[in-house]
Amino acid sequence: MLRKGFILAAFGLAFVAGPALASAGPEAPKDVHWSFEGPFGKFDQAQVQRGYKVYREVCSACHAMDLMSFRNLGQKGGPFYVEGVSANDNPTVKAIAKDYQVNDIDSETGDVVQRQATSADKFPSPFANEAAARASNGGALPPDLSVMIKARAQGPQYVYSILTGYGTPPAGLEVPPNQFYNPYMPGDVSAFYKGKGHVPKGGFIAMTPPLEADKVSFDDGTKSTVDQQAKDVVAFLAWASEPKQTERKQFGVAAMIYLLVFAGLLFVSYRRIWRNVAH
Amino acid sequence: MSGHSNYEPKTGFERWLDTRLPIVRLAYDSVIDFPTPKNLNYWWTFGGILAVCLGIQIVTGIVLAMHYVPHVDYAFNSVERIMRDVNYGWLVRYMHSNGASMFFIAVYIHMFRGLYYGSYKAPREVLWILGCVIYLLMMATAFMGYVLPWGQMSFHGAVVITNLFGALPIVGESITTWLWGGFAVDNPTLNRFFSLHFLLPFMIAGVVILHIWALHVPGNGNPTGVNVKSKEDTVPFHPYYTVKDGFAISVFLLMFAAFVFFIPNALGDAVNYVPANPLVTPAHIVPEWYFLPFYAILRAVPDKLAGVLMMFGAIAMLFVLPWLDTSKVRSMRYRPTAKLYFGLFVLACLVLGFCGGRLPDDPVIPGLSTFQLLDADLNSMVWLSRVATAYYFSYFLVVLPILGLTETPLPQPESISAPVLPANAPAGAAASPEKRG
Numbered sequence: 001m002l003r004k005g006f007i008l009a010a011f012g013l014a015f016v017a018g019p020a021l022a023s024a025g026p027e028a029p030k031d032v033h034w035s036f037e038g039p040f041g042k043f044d045q046a047q048v049q050r051g052y053k054v055y056r057e058v059c060s061a062c063h064a065m066d067l068m069s070f071r072n073l074g075q076k077g078g079p080f081y082v083e084g085v086s087a088n089d090n091p092t093v094k095a096i097a098k099d100y101q102v103n104d105i106d107s108e109t110g111d112v113v114q115r116q117a118t119s120a121d122k123f124p125s126p127f128a129n130e131a132a133a134r135a136s137n138g139g140a141l142p143p144d145l146s147v148m149i150k151a152r153a154q155g156p157q158y159v160y161s162i163l164t165g166y167g168t169p170p171a172g173l174e175v176p177p178n179q180f181y182n183p184y185m186p187g188d189v190s191a192f193y194k195g196k197g198h199v200p201k202g203g204f205i206a207m208t209p210p211l212e213a214d215k216v217s218f219d220d221g222t223k224s225t226v227d228q229q230a231k232d233v234v235a236f237l238a239w240a241s242e243p244k245q246t247e248r249k250q251f252g253v254a255a256m257i258y259l260l261v262f263a264g265l266l267f268v269s270y271r272r273i274w275r276n277v278a279h
Numbered sequence: 280m281s282g283h284s285n286y287e288p289k290t291g292f293e294r295w296l297d298t299r300l301p302i303v304r305l306a307y308d309s310v311i312d313f314p315t316p317k318n319l320n321y322w323w324t325f326g327g328i329l330a331v332c333l334g335i336q337i338v339t340g341i342v343l344a345m346h347y348v349p350h351v352d353y354a355f356n357s358v359e360r361i362m363r364d365v366n367y368g369w370l371v372r373y374m375h376s377n378g379a380s381m382f383f384i385a386v387y388i389h390m391f392r393g394l395y396y397g398s399y400k401a402p403r404e405v406l407w408i409l410g411c412v413i414y415l416l417m418m419a420t421a422f423m424g425y426v427l428p429w430g431q432m433s434f435h436g437a438v439v440i441t442n443l444f445g446a447l448p449i450v451g452e453s454i455t456t457w458l459w460g461g462f463a464v465d466n467p468t469l470n471r472f473f474s475l476h477f478l479l480p481f482m483i484a485g486v487v488i489l490h491i492w493a494l495h496v497p498g499n500g501n502p503t504g505v506n507v508k509s510k511e512d513t514v515p516f517h518p519y520y521t522v523k524d525g526f527a528i529s530v531f532l533l534m535f536a537a538f539v540f541f542i543p544n545a546l547g548d549a550v551n552y553v554p555a556n557p558l559v560t561p562a563h564i565v566p567e568w569y570f571l572p573f574y575a576i577l578r579a580v581p582d583k584l585a586g587v588l589m590m591f592g593a594i595a596m597l598f599v600l601p602w603l604d605t606s607k608v609r610s611m612r613y614r615p616t617a618k619l620y621f622g623l624f625v626l627a628c629l630v631l632g633f634c635g636g637r638l639p640d641d642p643v644i645p646g647l648s649t650f651q652l653l654d655a656d657l658n659s660m661v662w663l664s665r666v667a668t669a670y671y672f673s674y675f676l677v678v679l680p681i682l683g684l685t686e687t688p689l690p691q692p693e694s695i696s697a698p699v700l701p702a703n704a705p706a707g708a709a710a711s712p713e714k715r716g
Contacts (some may be wrong), residue, residue: 039540040543063477066356067359067360067363068324072363094498099652117389143553144295147359147552150549150552151549151550151553152546152549152550153549155380155549178425187560189310204520235462241552242369243363244363244369247369248369248373248540248543249541251370251540252536252537252539252540252541253540255536255540256536256537256540257531259529259536260533262529263526263529263530263533266522266525266526266529267524267526269526270522270523270525270526270608273518273522274519274523277317277519278317
């Protein structure tokens with residue numbers, strides 16, 4: 001680790017030597033506000049539904065969500081939750097699951113067979129294994145999205161910024177093949193920059209710009225802009241990362257009120273009990 | 280546990296039990312009738328808060344252990360499964376993960392309280408050392424617990440910390456192999472860390488009992504540092520301190536709950552939600568916030584072995600502290616110069632914590648590069664940590680030994696009930712007590 005410290009120290013020297021070459025790090029994520037922010041924030045169910053559609057029609061071509069099952073979509077707080085209907089029997093969830101074929105073992109012969117998915121099945125992975133995923137994506141591995149929003153600092157803003165941050169690379173930046181320039185991506189592009197002045201912020205990302213206007217048609221008539229798609233899919237991913245988030249916050253408000261009252265009562269008792277003690 | 284017992288068994292069963300196992304008497308003498316100085320302020324409530332923290336960690340931890348799978352292939356997902364599919368699993372897991380931070384907040388306040396009010400001085404040296412043992416056990420437990428979710432920071436943190444033992448001459452490599460149960464951090468490491476993470480809290484509970492026992496022999500210190508002289512100086516623990524501690528505990532739990540329910544991941548690193556991958560090293564390997572000061576000391580020293588020794592030395596200072604401080608005055612309330620140095624010590628600890636979370640070469644003042652001093656720019660975190668480290672050790676090795684011999688302390692009060700009087704005040708003024716909770 002100390003050796004790493006010395007390497008970093010050497011980098012530090014390099015910075016002093018040529019500050020113009022220094023990588024500036026990624027751009028700070030865009031400042032977006034979400035319905036699920038703050039202690040009273042909740043998911044907008046319609047938005048999470050739209051977000052699921054974006055994930056299903058766009059992201060799921062490459063990105064798995066190993067921790068998600070179809071039933072999760074119909075559980076309390078989920079995009080297709082209907083009060084009084086169990087997650088497994090939810091008709092929307094059943095209909096979604098039916099569209100997928102999953103592997104199973106024939107109990108008679110032991111052969112691998114395909115069958116229709118049920119609410120209890122996990123979201124199928126787009127690739128059989130990591131090697132297959134890399135082979136189809138120019139060597140890059142599309143990360144699993146199950147907890148993506150928790151796994152990045154400022155998760156919702158970061159993912160939204162990446163999705164909407166693609167643009168024409170600045171003049172003088174040679175973008176390597178199968179890569180795209182994104183100012184919100186962490187990385188260092190100084191080795192590829194031949195232009196003048198400061199090295200552009202950001203890094204290269206292997207993901208092709210995934211969203212286009214009208215790529216996904218929203219069933220509720222919402223206009224399908226890139227910005228809208230990005231916001232909606234982030235809401236869906238935020239829900240998937242913390243499906244119990246709303247329940248947690250509501251529980252928290254009750255717990256805080258309880259503790260406040262309890263603390264207040266104890267304080268009054270304390271004053272009463274200590275009333276006659278000079279201290 | 281010491282002194283005269285005022286317990287009188289009220290029922291026939293209590294009398295019968297008292298002559299066979301006087302456990303009710305023990306409880307009565309320890310937490311009901313125990314004479315406690317009446318001038319304890321809110322800094323003294325953290326002992327009770329810490330007991331609650333330990334209780335929460337053990338209870339939530341046992342429930343988590345029912346669902347957690349200590350295997351490199353399943354650990355990460357099993358933790359997520361707890362939060363998704365176990366009833367109130369999110370509550371149990373977030374209480375446990377935030378509980379560790381709350382535990383350390385409380386223990387650091389408790390320790391600074393002890394440092395300021397001289398709680399380590401005779402006759403409480405053993406009490407203090409037992410506290411240091413608890414702190415060491417807490418650090419080991421917290422470190423191993425952080426490895427269990429098997430995220431990127433869990434794995435690479437475990438690699439960095441276990442490798443520290445490799446710096447020891449001759450035995451270093453054997454020790455790391457023995458700790459790992461192999462030649463790298465892998466499944467055997469995760470398994471033994473889980474086992475030890477389960478064991479150590481019960482050892483902590485055991486040492487806590489000794490800590491309370493050692494407390495009950497001389498009794499509580501107090502903000503004046505003056506010994507209890509008469510019955511007028513004390514109140515029975517119950518109801519006076521049960522209610523006061525209870526109030527402080529509920530306020531502490533309010534803060535605890537704010538983290539658990541509204542910002543449960545604020546104190547952790549987002550990278551730990553990426554499953555461990557030995558082939559990808561995170562850009563920044565940083566420990567949890569409560570280890571940052573020690574991490575800064577480690578990195579301040581440009582030699583691995585010396586850094587490791589300094590880091591452990593920083594904790595060793597605490598163990599020998601009772602014999603380093605030469606002052607006869609217990610409380611710094613009457614040591615104005617010491618108070619100043621103590622303030623700087625707290626600042627040094629905070630600065631070390633700040634530096635520990637940054638890269639060694641990050642500038643302290645952004646955008647300013649001064650000149651190269653030995654191995655780094657003067658305006659860098661590594662130099663700031665060196666200054667703070669030097670002060671940390673000087674506080675124990677220079678300031679406290681010398682200051683006790685050279686300073687002129689303020690006059691101390693005659694007793695807890697009679698705070699010190701201005702020289703010309705009439706004798707009756709002693710009746711107006713200090714307004715202190």
